[in-house]
Amino acid sequence: xxKADFISKVAQQSGLxxxxxxxxxxxxxxxxxxxxxxxxxxxxxxxxxxxxxxxxARTARVPSTGKTIQVPATKVAKFKVGKNxxxxxxxxxxxxxxx
Numbered sequence: 511x512x513k514a515d516f517i518s519k520v521a522q523q524s525g526l527x528x529x530x531x532x533x534x535x536x537x538x539x540x541x542x543x544x545x546x547x548x549x550x551x552x553x554x555x556x557x558x559x560x561x562x563x564x565x566x567a568r569t570a571r572v573p574s575t576g577k578t579i580q581v582p583a584t585k586v587a588k589f590k591v592g593k594n595x596x597x598x599x600x601x602x603x604x605x606x607x608x609x
Contacts, residue, residue: 546587556594563588 511519513535521531542560545552551561567583591599598604 554592556592558592558595559590561588561590562586 517528517531517535520526520535521528524531526534542552546560546562549562551559553559562585565584565586568581569578570581571578
């Protein structure tokens with residue numbers, strides 16, 4: 511699914527125009543990026559948690575040449591799946607919406 515397909519689906523399910531769904535999607539993505547860049551985490555109960563982690567420096571081997579290289583330490587984005595999303599994907603059924 512592309513971003514355009516996703517926006518169309520959001521617009522259809524929410525009753526928003528495609529323009530408004532695009533604005534909402536872009537705002538969501540930029541907010542997640544902004545917060546993760548600051549080192550914050552974002553939790554959506556039942557869906558999952560976006561966070562960051564430090565990856566230590568390490569030595570790696572290039573498979574094609576066998577040469578070893580040093581990979582520097584870095585900060586990476588992580589996503590931990592929530593219970594409802596995990597169960598929905600495993601069962602192949604949509605999670606029930608709470609009212």
